[in-house]
Amino acid sequence: MGCSDSGDRAATVEGAAEANFAAATWGGAGQPPAQMVQNQAMSGQAQQPPVQQRQVAQLPPGVYRMQLAKMIDPNGFKQPMVAATAMIPVGWQANGGVVWQTGGMCGNGYTFDWRATSPDGAMVANVFPGMSWTWTNFSAGVSGTGCPTLQITSVQQYLQHLVRQSRPGARILDFRPRPDIQQSFKQLERVDAMPMGEMRTWVEAGEVLIGYNERGRELRESAAAVVIFFSSRMQGARPGETMDALTAQALPGFAFRAPDGQLDFKLAETIRTSIKLAPEWEKRINAHNNKIAQTNITEARKRAKITAQTYDEIRQMQQDSWEYRQKVQDRSAREFSETIRDVETYDDPMSPTGQIQLSSQYDSAYRLNDGTYVLTDDPSFNPYAVFGQDATKLEPTP
Incomplete structure (x- = not known):
């Protein structure tokens, strides 16, 4: 979309990227797909690294020298504090951390926005913010949450939306599910029968590979995300009619970008799986999440009491779904950490x-x-x- 390559060579490279990305398995020893090697050979874009990068680049193959980097919560709890840590290559620069938000009742008021950049700026690892949204197929809606209304019902659609918003003109080369990440959230999935329908919670994890041009340089970027979906379905007033309400929460995701042919998938996984929440911050943020959950449940109950009688059954289902969602919200910080854990x-x-x-x-x-x-x-x-x-x-x- 927007940007496009010209000539058969570009089409051949992107075709190979799609095929190899889909065939790769990050779970199996984290080996980089053949796309990484093939693009480098076909594009002829491999360049001599700048002086400040050569010390890292000259390490023997399969060797990474790592250092601890901090993700800072600048507001913290009365004072700035370390929220999480990650291992990044020596010489890389890291900045960012927790971002606190104000207004509305969508989410718990904070998210992560952090990046680590190689000395030459060519490679970037990024923990990007999560988001929440709602959608219904009837006019009653799920009002008062402060969340945007979006008809996004899968992690693939979410990642496509994310690409359109953050990388205008980028080409989506491929998508694949991430069952290895999804497995960490299996305990959240459930289906509850109701008198006139059901409530369902499920989790999807996936990853997208994109290509785009930035300041004359062709880049490749992968982005992985987890979305928790909460839905309610009940029969409508007319035979065969269904009334659906959906709330979704995307946890902070992880992206890694590099020049075409230099996207190091194993390094990306090494950084991603090293992220760990700081114990003291995790303790305090869990207490914060519990407080927010109880406040939101109380406010939702107040709204339900003043709802017109016509929608009592609908609102009760939405209320039950909302309350369960809030119970899950207080685990979001820990889930974010568990999502990216694959460590020794x-x-x-x-x-x-x-x-x-x-x-x-x-x-x-x-x-x-x-x-x-x-x-x-x-x-x-x-x-x-x-x-x-x-x-x-x-x-x-x-």
Whole structure:
């Protein structure tokens, strides 16, 4: 949409991207799809990295040197505090964190907006904000929530909407479900029978691959998201008529972009799975979520009492769905963390807790004397030979 390549070569490259992206399995050792290698070979766009990037780029294949980055809640609870941490490559710069919102009753008042950028600005990892919306097929609607009305009923439609809003003109190359992420939320899914219908909660996770041109450079970007759907359905006044109401909550998602041919899927997963909520912030945000949930339930009950008798049955179903949704809302922060967890816990005597969690996609992990961490699949890797400093090989916690 909008931007388009010219010539058969571009069409061939994008066709290959679609086929290989769909065939790739992030869950299987996180290996990058053939698209990454094929695009680099076909496009001829591989360039010598700038000086400030060469130290990272010259690491042996399969070796990543990582450092801890913080996601800050600038408002915090009476003072700024660390909300979450992530492992990013040494030399990358990180900024952002928690964003507090005001107005309306849509969501819990906060979300995440954070990014980490490579020294040359070519690669960006991004935790992007979540959002909520509602939709009905009848005029009574779900009023008073402050959420936008959107007819988005799947995670694929949500990601398409997101691309249109944030990347105008981008080409959607492919989409795939993410059952590995969805599995973390299976316990939320349920169906409740009602006298005149049913309420249903389900979760979808997916990922989209897009291509676009920015300032003359062709980029590729992947974006993964989780959406929790709450729906109610009841029979209408006429035979065969159904009345549907839907509320959806998209949790903060994860995106990774790079120049065409340089999209490193394994690095993207390494960063994504390293994100961890700070214990003290998680404790306080859960208390905040509980308070918001109770306030919203109370306000919803007040609205229900003044509703016209004609819609009492409809409103009761919406009320039940709303109250269950609020109970789920207070788990959103923890769910966000659980969504992106695929880690191994290692014993680390130098860590304040005596342990550190790193990506489970690698066979070995080391802690360098400067406090950074190295991940590798090379069994003969020698940290001193590469970095000129001693390192401790970390052992998984029993």
